[in-house]
Amino acid sequence: MFPKIPLAKGTVTPNTTASHTTAAPGFIDQLLNKIPLPRWAIYTIFAVIVLMFLVCIICICAKCCCKSKKKIKKKPDNQINLQGVIGSSTTSLLTVGLKEAAALTAMDRSGTSDPYVKVYITPNKSKTFETKVYRKTLNPVFNEHFTFKIDKAELNESTIVMKVFDFDRFSKHDIIGELRLQLGIIDWNHVIEEWEDLREPSKFEDEILGEICFSLRYVPTTNKLTVVILEAKNLKSMDKGGSSDPYVKVQLALDKKKWKRKKTSVKKCTLNPYFNESFTFDVSFEQIQRVHLMISVWDHDKLTRNDAIGKIFLGCDAAGNQLRHWADMLSNPRRPVAQWHNLLSNEQVDSTLNLKHTVRIPFINKNF
Numbered sequence: 001m002f003p004k005i006p007l008a009k010g011t012v013t014p015n016t017t018a019s020h021t022t023a024a025p026g027f028i029d030q031l032l033n034k035i036p037l038p039r040w041a042i043y044t045i046f047a048v049i050v051l052m053f054l055v056c057i058i059c060i061c062a063k064c065c066c067k068s069k070k071k072i073k074k075k076p077d078n079q080i081n082l083q084g085v086i087g088s089s090t091t092s093l094l095t096v097g098l099k100e101a102a103a104l105t106a107m108d109r110s111g112t113s114d115p116y117v118k119v120y121i122t123p124n125k126s127k128t129f130e131t132k133v134y135r136k137t138l139n140p141v142f143n144e145h146f147t148f149k150i151d152k153a154e155l156n157e158s159t160i161v162m163k164v165f166d167f168d169r170f171s172k173h174d175i176i177g178e179l180r181l182q183l184g185i186i187d188w189n190h191v192i193e194e195w196e197d198l199r200e201p202s203k204f205e206d207e208i209l210g211e212i213c214f215s216l217r218y219v220p221t222t223n224k225l226t227v228v229i230l231e232a233k234n235l236k237s238m239d240k241g242g243s244s245d246p247y248v249k250v251q252l253a254l255d256k257k258k259w260k261r262k263k264t265s266v267k268k269c270t271l272n273p274y275f276n277e278s279f280t281f282d283v284s285f286e287q288i289q290r291v292h293l294m295i296s297v298w299d300h301d302k303l304t305r306n307d308a309i310g311k312i313f314l315g316c317d318a319a320g321n322q323l324r325h326w327a328d329m330l331s332n333p334r335r336p337v338a339q340w341h342n343l344l345s346n347e348q349v350d351s352t353l354n355l356k357h358t359v360r361i362p363f364i365n366k367n368f
Contacts, residue, residue: 094121094150094183096160098131098142099193105138107166107174112136114167115176118320119146121183122159126351128344130320133167156184164198169339172211173321175201209310209345210235210271212248212297215338216314216329218288225252225283227293228276229264230338235271238299238307243269245300246309250279253292256353266300288330289316292353297343310343313353 035042098117107113114135120128127148134140150158160183164176177198186192211233217226229248238244245268251261260281267273283291296311314326325339 090152091149092152094148095145097145100141102139105176113138115140115164116167118163120161121148122161158183209343211340211342213340215336217336218329219334220285223282223284225281228278230276231274232297233272236309244271246273246297247300249296251294252281254287255290308346311346311349312341312344313349
């Protein structure tokens with residue numbers, strides 16, 4: 001038997017609070033002691049993790065705020081803006097937006113089409129825009145916008161024309177359908193966004209001037225631009241006998257100033273001439289970015305002035321089929337790229353180019 005030892009009252013009291021407060025720090029100290037790094041390194045890593053977490057939260061909040069601001073800014077862009085219609089200005093800016101098309105007619109054997117759209121305003125057809133070509137689809141999404149300058153006095157009598165074509169590099173582009181919208185009946189206080197059915201194209205508006213096929217080849221190392229006029233077809237008759245005596249002018253303009261020109265031989269009494277004549281120009285790579293190539297078809301007449309049949313121009317600021325041909329030439333150096341083009345009126349091309357003419361002043365006395 002062991003002797004009983006009396007305990008003094010109140011000498012031993014359970015202190016539960018002290019044990020709880022010291023347990024957590026002891027556990028953290030044991031955990032930190034197991035990490036083979038000094039305490040200052042552990043604290044630094046912990047601080048970096050916390051800082052990165054805060055930065056991520058700030059970035060997410062900033063991104064959400066930017067998205068909401070962009071959505072607010074996009075709303076005014078959807079409105080059709082006709083500045084000057086109500087004011088004192090004589091010209092206005094009209095923006096036409098093409099969003100998409102659906103269930104187009106298949107024009108190719110594969111059961112698809114390569115659609116693009118031409119947009120212009122009649123009766124003053126001063127400028128024609130074209131969308132990009134969308135390959136092998138019957139449901140193209142365009143999302144393209146075009147701006148026209150229109151005289152306020154002509155607004156009520158004008159019509160927007162949108163023609164959908166099937167692109168074909170080596171033959172005439174087939175028209176799929178067209179849409180005409182009279183500007184005089186539009187309520188300009190509201191945004192117009194609706195689906196419309198395509199209709200049969202008008203047969204009486206566009207004058208058929210003919211088509212021309214030529215190839216382009218550019219060699220940057222030698223600075224040579226080669227134009228081969230191959231053939232033309234379905235040219236407009238300019239003579240009384242229902243025929244023409246066509247020839248082709250090939251001209252270069254640099255910085256909108258006439259620069260160089262050559263021409264083919266004359267083909268007698270034909271609306272479908274075959275030329276196959278080649279012309280080479282010295283054009284540096286720096287100049288090729290600023291040059292315009294003008295191809296014009298003329299009817300030769302011995303007794304009177306030669307008549308213009310049609311014309312087109314190509315260059316880095318051309319549009320539609322002409323721009324695609326020029327871009328194909330630049331992206332395929334040293335390789336000839338041939339393509340058919342529809343001729344436009346000389347007035348339409350000249351108004352688009354707005355070339356600067358050089359005036360030659362004759363000097364009687366050259367001894368200065």
